[in-house]
Each structure stands twice: as structure tokens, then as C-alpha cells.
Amino acid sequence: xxxxxxxxxxxxxxxxxxxxxxxxxxxxxxxxxxxxxxxxxxxxxxxxxxxxxxxxxxxxxxxxxxxxxxxxxxxxxxxxxxxxxxxxxxxxxxxxxxxxxxxxxxxxxxxxxxxxxxxxxxxxxxxxxxxxxxxxxxxxxxxxxxxxxxxxxxxxxxxxxxxxxxxxxxxxxxxxxxxxxxxxxxxxxxxxxxxxxxxxxxxxxxxxxxxxxxxxxxxxxxxxxxxxxxxxxxxxxxxxxxxxxxxxxxxxxxxxxxxxxxxxxxxxxxxxxxxxxxxxxxxxxxxxxxxxxxxxxxxxxxxxxxxxxxxxxxxxxxxxxxxxxxxxxxxxxxxxxxxxxxxxxxxxxxxxxxxxxxxxxxxxxxxxxxxxxxxxxxxxxxxxxxxxxxxxxxxxxxxxxxxxx
Amino acid sequence: xxxxxxxxxxxxxxxxxxxxxxxxxxxxxxxxxxxxxxxxxxxxxxxxxxxxxxxxxxxxxxxxxxxxxxxxxxxxxxxxxxxxxxxxxxxxxxxxxxxxxxxxxxxxxxxxxxxxxxxxxxxxxxxxxxxxxxxxxxxxxxxxxxxxxxxxxxxxxxxxxxxxxxxxxxxxxxxxxxxxxxxx
Numbered sequence: 001x002x003x004x005x006x007x008x009x010x011x012x013x014x015x016x017x018x019x020x021x022x023x024x025x026x027x028x029x030x031x032x033x034x035x036x037x038x039x040x041x042x043x044x045x046x047x048x049x050x051x052x053x054x055x056x057x058x059x060x061x062x063x064x065x066x067x068x069x070x071x072x073x074x075x076x077x078x079x080x081x082x083x084x085x086x087x088x089x090x091x092x093x094x095x096x097x098x099x100x101x102x103x104x105x106x107x108x109x110x111x112x113x114x115x116x117x118x119x120x121x122x123x124x125x126x127x128x129x130x131x132x133x134x135x136x137x138x139x140x141x142x143x144x145x146x147x148x149x150x151x152x153x154x155x156x157x158x159x160x161x162x163x164x165x166x167x168x169x170x171x172x173x174x175x176x177x178x179x180x181x182x183x184x185x186x187x188x189x190x191x192x193x194x195x196x197x198x199x200x201x202x203x204x205x206x207x208x209x210x211x212x213x214x215x216x217x218x219x220x221x222x223x224x225x226x227x228x229x230x231x232x233x234x235x236x237x238x239x240x241x242x243x244x245x246x247x248x249x250x251x252x253x254x255x256x257x258x259x260x261x262x263x264x265x266x267x268x269x270x271x272x273x274x275x276x277x278x279x280x281x282x283x284x285x286x287x288x289x290x291x292x293x294x295x296x297x298x299x300x301x302x303x304x305x306x307x308x309x310x311x312x313x314x315x316x317x318x319x320x321x322x323x324x325x326x327x328x329x330x331x332x333x334x335x336x337x338x339x340x341x342x343x344x345x346x347x348x349x350x351x352x353x354x355x356x357x358x359x360x361x362x363x364x365x366x367x368x369x370x371x372x373x374x375x376x377x378x379x380x381x382x383x384x385x386x387x388x389x390x391x392x393x394x395x396x397x398x399x400x401x402x403x404x405x
Numbered sequence: 406x407x408x409x410x411x412x413x414x415x416x417x418x419x420x421x422x423x424x425x426x427x428x429x430x431x432x433x434x435x436x437x438x439x440x441x442x443x444x445x446x447x448x449x450x451x452x453x454x455x456x457x458x459x460x461x462x463x464x465x466x467x468x469x470x471x472x473x474x475x476x477x478x479x480x481x482x483x484x485x486x487x488x489x490x491x492x493x494x495x496x497x498x499x500x501x502x503x504x505x506x507x508x509x510x511x512x513x514x515x516x517x518x519x520x521x522x523x524x525x526x527x528x529x530x531x532x533x534x535x536x537x538x539x540x541x542x543x544x545x546x547x548x549x550x551x552x553x554x555x556x557x558x559x560x561x562x563x564x565x566x567x568x569x570x571x572x573x574x575x576x577x578x579x580x581x582x583x584x585x586x587x588x589x
Contacts, residue, residue: 030437113439113460136460139436149433149443152458155420157465158406163421168441168458308436332434335553 021401022052022079024105028090028114029059032243033066034307035112040067041181041290041309042109042137043085045394048183050083054105058090065287077102093120104128107401110166111137122160133401134166140180140308142339147176169397171308173343173383175390180312182392190298190317198299203236205281210234211301211373216293217324218306219247221359226304227251229365230280237282238296245284297321302373304357318384320376322350322357334360344383350376407467409442409459413581414503415518415528417449417468420457424449424468426518426526428503432461432582447501449520472516472528477509485509487517487527495524502526507562508533508580529580534589535559536575543571553585 023046027039036057043053044067054077057063063070074086092098094117104124110116124132136154150170156162169178183189203212213230215237217223230237239248288296293310297303297317305314306324314321323340325333337358341351349372355361366372412418416427425446434440440461447454459465475487475495484496485505495517499506505515505527516528540556553565556576564578566585575589 112436138441139439141435143433145431145433145443148431149441149458152443152456154458154460154463157420157459157463326436328434328437330434 019402020050020052020083021107022054022103022105023107023109023401024054024056024120025109025111026056026090026093026114026116027058027111029057029062030112032307033062034309036060036062037066037290037309038181039111040070042394042397045181045183047083047085049394049398051398052079052083053085055085055087056090056093057087060087060089063087066289068289079103079105090117093117095119096123099123105132107133107135109135109137112139118159125160125164131161131164134161134164135397135400136166136168138168138170140171140312141336142173142343143336144339146170146172147174150177167400169400171393173340173387178396179391179393180315180387181394182316182387186294186316187388189294193295193298195299198295202238202285202296202299203281203283206236207234210236211368212236212238212299213302213304214238214240214296214300215244215248215304216240216306216310217244217247217304218327219243219250220304220324220357222353222357222365223247223251224255225356225365227255227280229368233280235280237280238300239282239284240296241285241287248282248284302368315380315384315387318377318381320373320380322353325358327358333358344379346379347375350379406464408461409444409463409465410440410461410581412442412444412465412467413528414505415516415526417470417518417520417525418446419466419468420446423451424520425455426501426520428454428501428526430504430581445503449525470525471519473519475515475517475527477511477513477515479511485527487515487524489517497524497527504580504583505529507560507583508535508558508578509560510535531581532577532579532586534575534577537566537570537572540566540570540572544568 025039025043027035029036039055040063043055046053060071070085070087077086077088096119099119102123104127108116149168150172152168154166154168156164156166171178171180199206199212206212210233213235239245294313294317297313297319300319303314303317303319303321304324305311305321307326311323325337327333337354337360341354349366352361353366356363356365410432412427412430414427414429417424418427425448427444428447429445431443432440433443441458442461443456443458445454445456473489475489478486478488478494480486483499485499485502487495487497497517503526508529513533514530517524518526518528535558537556538559541554554568555563556566556570557563564583564585566576570576570588577586577589578584579586
């Protein structure tokens, strides 16, 4: 087992409750909504911890459904004294005029590989007496190198902040990493959740013995195989909007164009009604906010998730899940998936399901029988317990951000 | 200027106005197309060591130093001795050998790097060919190379190789990343 390296930054005393910092968090939307989802979740948790936050985003439109109310105009861009999150356009940080009246924050976060606008950095260098706590928030991975890279300094070698130092912060699944975002009352919320009522409201036609399965994915190669497996079952698939719904419609169209002589070909028909021997029941869900997404995960018997934020939420939900990992052009995601399944201590059938689901191996998906799901749930809940014993991401980030001395 | 992923063990970079020799680099793929490079450095002025990390495309100044083509001769603890074509010998401290130790074999070629007239490190060629001294049995059929298995070379350095690679095979290894390139 890797030993946690001594790192003077990470070993600082816990922050004082009375000291509120000012955070500038930068996020670029590349594709999908995951990066913004994580940054919004972080900003919200910082606010709840008494911090003042400015979230700079190039495309904040997804917050309209992900976090209703987040885009309400703020009366002022000044920091003020109360905890808050203000969403600001990235473009305002690239030009001297909007920056003129802004006071740079105490903590700068560049999320997921984005570069801070040079105008903002230059403004900070001119107006701050000391360097901020400048943090590069990296992507999530279970690969072993994450522990070796986490916490290391990164000298700024060019530009207006030449001579300053950033620190690389890696979210992760082990004590030697930066941990995962987790609301303090998350498990209590789940315990108070009325699962039966949610299921009745969202899948009223679900028959006795049928399972409720959520689908939030990219375009998993295993989707056609899943539909074939569920055909004629009492299960009900809840399909989230966007790419998952497009993938579902494409899989159905492909199946309907295929020769019906093949018994392996699902002829699924889009209907919320109960399934027949040649169809399966599914529903297209509307857009929902982050709380709504959690409730869906809590309610379902199996969650098919994607990206980083929903993977973490699926872990906290403690239900069986399968991860559609973000595909990378050079197959770098294969090693990342294997590393995650290793950390998860996934049983063989779950590993095989993942590899077929993600197109790393060919062949049929393992059967989603009761024994398999029970096994996968036990695995998830054991992993969750390991995570709960570690400091969460917010706690570690607050510890990092405190000025020394 | 170079970018971080171009910096290799044996290079010297300027940090806070002082020269630091790069002892080891570790390139890691993050999400999407992002990558980071971890570097282990030693100060040429104070001998102090440190570890830092960069985004793979972070720019930095590399100091261009004198170099000489040499071959590895022998180990005289704690020095690794290299020889040029005129039979001049140059000693490099074990601590400064960095990644070169992973691929070391008698007679191997590399560039010895000099700072202020003193041999401070070695720069490897971008790839080397080495025999696989241990790996699990080869599996025929799948030549797609999608799945990797662990393998070792004579120094004990471990790399991932495709499942069709067998013990005794010679492979080309990228010394910048420590990754398998092809079977020779």
C-alpha cells in the first residue's frame, strides 16, 4: 500500500471557522456538462462553508437547469461580507476594463486544465500584496500516479506571474489524494428520501419484480446488448436527456432496421407502457438539477453513469452502478477504467460488464441477474465506506487554501 | 523555449533564477487531452532536491549545455563512469543518473551533460531496444495491442507490453515515457 508522502501544505492545521476566504474559480465548458457540474458543486459547498465565491464560466447556460437560481444577476461584483456564489462571464476576466474595479481573490482555482486569462493574472499581480493560493484542480483518476503528483508545487515559468507557484490538486479515491466532493448531510438526505414514492411517480407501470434502471451515458458500445438483454423483461429504463436520449433513439432505430429473424435483435418501441416479449419499457426524463439527479440515483436499482461527477454521486448513492468512462482518442481511458475497477475491488462479472459496456472487449454483456446486482451493491457500499473514512475534497481544499503563518 | 513534456532527464532548466538538473520525469495522461509531467530536480548550486509538476504544455527555458556522445563503461560506487571516443572518462553521480538507470547496460550510448566543466547528468536517446527478461506467457491471436501485461528488462525496470510479447523478445521502449513502442 502506498504511504502518504509528507507534504507540508497538506499537513497544515484545520482552518479557523471565522476566517472566510475569497475564491475565484475558473471553468471552461468543453463538451457535456460535467466540468461545470463539478465546479458548481464545489462553489456551492464553499458557500455553505462560509466562503465567498466567484465562478467564472465561458458558457453558463447549463446552470439554468442544473442549478436554478444560479444565474440570477448579482447586484455587485464586490466580495461583500456574506457567503455567496456569483457567476461571472469568462470574457470579463480577459479584458482590463471589467477587471478594473475587481479585487482579486485569495484563492484562485483553474479547473480541469483551463488556463487563467492573462489579463486576470496580470491584474492580480498588480493588485495583490502577496501571491494567492493558486490551485490547479485536476481530473479524477484512480491511477497510482495520482498520489505521486498530488500536492506538488508548479512554478509559474512565464507570463505576468513569473516566480509565483501553483499547486496541483488531484481529486481521488485514496487517502493520498485530494478526496471527493461530499455534502456533510448527504447520507442523512438519502436516508430521509421516500424511495417508494419517487418510483411510483416516475415509473407507475413498473411491475412487481421489475427493476428500475437509470441511463446517463455517452454512446456506450454495449447499449444495444443491454436493450437486447432487457427485452421482454419487467424492467424499466429511465433515460436522461441529451446524449443518452440520442444514443437510445439511435440504438432503437438500428434495432428496428435490422432483420427481425435474429432473436438477439431487440425490436424496442418507444413507449412508457409495460414491455412485451419483443419490447422493453422506457421513459425519457426531463432535465433536472443536481438534487434531482441524486434522487434518481437513490431510487434506481441499477445506475448507468458517465464522466466524473455522476460517477462520484453513484458511489455515494451506494446502489449498483456501471461507469461509461469518457473515451480518449489514444485509449488512455482503458488504463483509467482498469485502475478504477481495481480500487473498487470489482467482482469479475462487474469488470467484464464494464469492459463490454465501454467497448474494450467484445461479446455479450454478463447477465443482470439478482445475484450479480446484490454482489455489485455490496462492492459499492464497501467502497463507499472506505471513502467515508477519508477527508472529503472540500475539507482538504480549505486546509490548503489557508495562508501560512 | 520548450514545453514540459519535451523536458527529459539530464536537461537543465532555470527556476527562480537558478539552474536545476532534471533527474526524473513522469508523464501522466489526465482527462480529455490533458497531461501532466512530474519532475524530480536537483539544484546545481546547492545540491538541494525537489519535486515539481507541470501541465504538459507549460513553457519553460531549458539551458543549453555542453554535451558529449559517450558510452557506459562501468560502475565505481557511487559514480557511473562514461567514456568518449577519445577514451576520456567522465563520472556521473548515481543520484544524477535519473531514468538512465532503468535502461543501463554495458556499452550503451548516451550524451553526458556538462555544467561549468563538470559532468552532471546523462541524456538518453529517445528510444532504446532491450530484451524482455520476464513476462507472462504470450497469447496468440490478438495483435491489436489493446491489453497490456507487465514485463521486465534486465535492470528490473517494468513496462507494459502487448499480450503477444514473449520472454526473450526484443522491444523498443520510448525513454521519455517508459512505454513500449514495438517489438523489434
